[in-house]
Amino acid sequence: SGEIFDKDKLLQSENRSIMFQKTMFPDQLKVIEIINLYQSFYENPLPLEEIIELTKFDSSQLNQFVNKLSGGQQRLLDFVLSLIGQPQLILLDEPTSTMDIEIREYFWSIIETSHIRTNQQSQITLSDEYI
Secondary structure (H helix, E strand, O other): OOOOOOOOOOOOHHHEEEEOOOOOOOOOOEHHHHHHHHHHOOOOOOOHHHHHHHHOOOHHHHOOEHHHOOHHHHHHHHHHHHHOOOOOEEEEEOOOOOOOHHHHHHHHHHHHOOOOOOOOOOEEEEEOOOO
16 A cells, blocks of 8 residues: 655646547547537647647548548547647557557657647656557
């Protein structure tokens, strides 16, 4: 037994985000509708322009149903959705599963080059078979 000291309050729900190994998106929502829904949960969400820049989705992809995206595109969307609240602590469970090589390399470039735009530094903790 022990104690956890969280002086930076990283464990408070508004300061953390989790990308689960598998996310089930509603079949009847379009990509843009899911993004707007997630943005509505936060006081200062990541702007739509940055979300589009991170996902590299064009207008046709933004306006299609999420289940029509490839598995890798859905994982990339899921990752970017985990950034919308600009969290300080990000937990990623096998984020690159179902990503093809191109999307996986792009995902790692986001992580490696610190293209995650937050107001503060973020701590990323992840488990992945491709590390």
